[in-house]
Amino acid sequence: MARPKLTPVRSGDRLTLNDRDARPGDDVPSKAKLEKLLEDAAERVADLQKVLYADARYALLVVFQGRDASGKDSAIKNTFRKTNPQGMEVTSFGVPSKLEFKHDFLWRVHHRIPARGFIGVFNRSHYEDVLVPRVNGSITKKEWTARYRQMNDFERMLSENGVVIRKFFLHMSRAEQRVQLQERLEDPEKNWKFRKEDLDDRAKWPAFTAAYRDALRACSTPWAPWYVVPADDKRLRNYLIASTVADTLGRLDLRYPLAPLEIRRMKIR
Ligand code: ATP
Numbered sequence: 001m002a003r004p005k006l007t008p009v010r011s012g013d014r015l016t017l018n019d020r021d022a023r024p025g026d027d028v029p030s031k032a033k034l035e036k037l038l039e040d041a042a043e044r045v046a047d048l049q050k051v052l053y054a055d056a057r058y059a060l061l062v063v064f065q066g067r068d069a070s071g072k073d074s075a076i077k078n079t080f081r082k083t084n085p086q087g088m089e090v091t092s093f094g095v096p097s098k099l100e101f102k103h104d105f106l107w108r109v110h111h112r113i114p115a116r117g118f119i120g121v122f123n124r125s126h127y128e129d130v131l132v133p134r135v136n137g138s139i140t141k142k143e144w145t146a147r148y149r150q151m152n153d154f155e156r157m158l159s160e161n162g163v164v165i166r167k168f169f170l171h172m173s174r175a176e177q178r179v180q181l182q183e184r185l186e187d188p189e190k191n192w193k194f195r196k197e198d199l200d201d202r203a204k205w206p207a208f209t210a211a212y213r214d215a216l217r218a219c220s221t222p223w224a225p226w227y228v229v230p231a232d233d234k235r236l237r238n239y240l241i242a243s244t245v246a247d248t249l250g251r252l253d254l255r256y257p258l259a260p261l262e263i264r265r266m267k268i269r
Pocket of ligand 1: 066069070071072073093094125128129133193195
């Protein structure tokens with residue numbers, strides 16, 4: 001059986017983002033097989049991160065977007081379950097503070113970009129700025145279209161400076177979100193995660209779908225591609241992300257730098 005694999009979004013893609021696209025297809029490996037594949041992919045990520053750090057020519061930025069309860073936290077935890085935490089940093093972006101609002105929308109993002117040698121993970125990102133204000137009607141079409149261009153330019157600049165970027169949209173179905181939100185209401189250990197505002201966003205499902213569709217198509221570029229991840233099956237979701245991250249690092253010709261000859265000739269007495 002061929003292993004499931006993600007392909008980047010192209011500007012001409014229809015991207016219906018309907019409930020069917022969120023579900024696993026028919027020929028998905030068994031749960032046990034997916035768990036093993038995920039374990040191997042997470043191991044590869046961890047091994048390659050060591051070389052990324054030693055090599056220090058590139059940084060990796062992994063962006064996670066998705067509706068409430070689509071599993072961003074779990075995908076991050078599992079993709080990097082074996083990675084040395086010292087080599088990475090996760091940033092969660094919430095509603096901008098008063099100070100952040102006074103700046104351009106990329107201001108708070110730029111200084112969270114990983115340094116060369118490191119992996120940076122964004123749990124939500126600058127893409128919120130073409131979703132939330134658009135759906136709430138606080139920016140115009142002209143403004144959000146300009147932001148697409150500004151984000152593409154920003155990401156191009158980063159990539160030309162050694163930052164490798166991969167962006168994942170965790171696409172869950174409306175039915176699955178209901179199950180997950182209900183669980184947050186019922187499970188005492190998940191209760192704290194429930195926010196009334198999540199229901200407001202759920203009520204605007206079609207508007208968010210349209211905003212996601214446009215943003216993914218406008219901002220999936222050769223230097224910073226978007227991937228739509230079917231997110232209803234959590235094992236498949238985590239495996240698809242972890243393997244894409246591992247493959248990305250694997251293609252970087254990473255190498256451990258060779259010490260100068262005089263050091264290699266040294267003897268410890
Ligand atoms: P989960 O997905 O598990 O529910 P979460 O990512 O929603 O968790 P929270 O801290 O509860 O985590 O929510 C963050 C909130 O901040 C989201 O509603 C998101 O839309 C909002 N947000 C993030 N960035 C922006 C932005 N630039 N403008 C407006 N709202 C934003």
